[in-house]
Amino acid sequence: MNLKFFLGCVFLAGCFSEGQCTTACQTMDDFKNPSKPPCWNNPYGDMSAAEILESWGNYVEKRHIIVGSGYNLTLIKTHTSGISPSKTVIFMPGIMMDTKGFLVTGDKSYGYAFSKAGYAIWLLSYRGVGESRKHIKYSDTSCDFWSFSLDDLVNEDVKDTINYVVKESNRKVTLLGYSMGTTLSTMYAAGYPDDAAKNLNGIVMMGPAIYLNNTPSIAWTLHDFWPIVKTVPQLISHCEVSLKTLSPSNPNPTYQSIMTQVTMQSLFFGFNNDGIDPTTITASLTQNPSSTSVKLLDQFINIMKSKKLVKYSEEISIFPFIQLEQTYELKNIKVSIAMFSGPNDYLCTATNSKEAYDDINPTFQCGYYLISDTSFTHADFVRGKDIPTVLLPNVLEKVDLFSEGKCS
Numbered sequence: 001m002n003l004k005f006f007l008g009c010v011f012l013a014g015c016f017s018e019g020q021c022t023t024a025c026q027t028m029d030d031f032k033n034p035s036k037p038p039c040w041n042n043p044y045g046d047m048s049a050a051e052i053l054e055s056w057g058n059y060v061e062k063r064h065i066i067v068g069s070g071y072n073l074t075l076i077k078t079h080t081s082g083i084s085p086s087k088t089v090i091f092m093p094g095i096m097m098d099t100k101g102f103l104v105t106g107d108k109s110y111g112y113a114f115s116k117a118g119y120a121i122w123l124l125s126y127r128g129v130g131e132s133r134k135h136i137k138y139s140d141t142s143c144d145f146w147s148f149s150l151d152d153l154v155n156e157d158v159k160d161t162i163n164y165v166v167k168e169s170n171r172k173v174t175l176l177g178y179s180m181g182t183t184l185s186t187m188y189a190a191g192y193p194d195d196a197a198k199n200l201n202g203i204v205m206m207g208p209a210i211y212l213n214n215t216p217s218i219a220w221t222l223h224d225f226w227p228i229v230k231t232v233p234q235l236i237s238h239c240e241v242s243l244k245t246l247s248p249s250n251p252n253p254t255y256q257s258i259m260t261q262v263t264m265q266s267l268f269f270g271f272n273n274d275g276i277d278p279t280t281i282t283a284s285l286t287q288n289p290s291s292t293s294v295k296l297l298d299q300f301i302n303i304m305k306s307k308k309l310v311k312y313s314e315e316i317s318i319f320p321f322i323q324l325e326q327t328y329e330l331k332n333i334k335v336s337i338a339m340f341s342g343p344n345d346y347l348c349t350a351t352n353s354k355e356a357y358d359d360i361n362p363t364f365q366c367g368y369y370l371i372s373d374t375s376f377t378h379a380d381f382v383r384g385k386d387i388p389t390v391l392l393p394n395v396l397e398k399v400d401l402f403s404e405g406k407c408s
């Protein structure tokens with residue numbers, strides 16, 4: 001074995017055992033220079049969520065729950081080893097996002113921060129995501145499997161998980177949602193107000209996806225084409241819409257491939273190349289992407305058009321304000337809500353979030369916060385380099401307050 005190879009191995013082994021990597025690329029320019037000793041730009045390679053957590057020395061336990069219609073969901077429970085946590089948080093990821101998105105930025109991640117703060121964390125993988133691609137009857141390569149709406153996630157995945165975790169923990173829990181995680185928690189709180197009041201201390205929302213109309217996001221520009229676009233996944237990928245197919249498959253992608261991916265995301269989420277963290281960007285780009293269903297996106301299109309949290313209907317409404325739809329009413333919510341918005345979030349704009357916040361009963365309005373960094377985008381909530389300074393401490397403080405039964 002040559003010495004260089006041997007040292008390389010020691011290097012990488014060091015990275016893994018530390019749970020973070022001191023040799024990660026420090027600047028974006030490092031990615032451009034192939035002659036440099038390659039900086040190890042993806043500290044977690046293809047590790048699973050449990051492996052990442054274990055690399056921090058966390059206690060990790062997996063649970064499988066079968067929800068109503070037969071989906072077999074994987075929940076991960078974790079906390080710092082050797083402690084007995086007195087507060088519980090459930091992480092609710094965004095659309096087409098693996099729960100690893102809360103972990104792959106290592107010591108800058110939500111998973112790490114909440115573990116260190118003494119929380120019991122439950123990571124929820126919705127059906128179709130990460131390790132939750134199992135059903136008692138259907139294979140994940142059939143349209144039968146990929147036939148679910150937001151309502152189905154609320155009525156089964158979210159509701160059953162919350163009941164399960166509350167029973168296991170024997171106390172109320174707090175939800176920390178990002179993007180679609182906030183849509184689902186809002187629908188749960190509005191659709192099951194009494195259950196929510198009984199089970200939850202509150203919901204902390206990052207990049208709230210409640211009202212989604214009139215945004216600078218390309219999602220808004222293109223949403224009218226969805227009825228045409230959706231025939232592609234219906235025909236070629238068993239109704240599964242996967243971000244994985246668009247993201248770099250190499251765990252150590254090139255500079256070009258990183259920037260192409262970032263630019264595509266920016267069209268949806270907002271542009272902020274200064275917000276990229278070179279030490280974790282490849283981990284985020286390669287490990288976070290996951291899947292969802294055509295049907296769920298149908299429902300999101302109707303939510304966009306109507307500016308209401310409408311329930312699923314087969315028809316995509318062409319004339320948004322004419323059709324009478326069943327909706328989740330924000331005024332029904334009876335749990336504490338706090339929201340964090342990014343000033344440069346194209347998809348879940350600060351304006352739309354504030355409007356949603358104002359539609360909640362004032363008793364349960366426990367804080368609307370505009371992030372101080374004016375360039376903060378929707379993507380920056382999961383992979384922005386400034387999360388540890390401009391967001392994490394405030395989010396942690398809010399979840400702490402909710403866990404103590406306080407509002408603000």
Ligand SMILES: *[C@@H]1O[C@H](CO)[C@@H](O)[C@H](O)[C@H]1NC(C)=O
Pocket residue numbers: 064066072134136
């Ligand atoms: C659910 O999935 C887990 C993990 O693959 C498996 O061990 C378990 O038997 C499954 N449960 C059912 C009822 O299929």
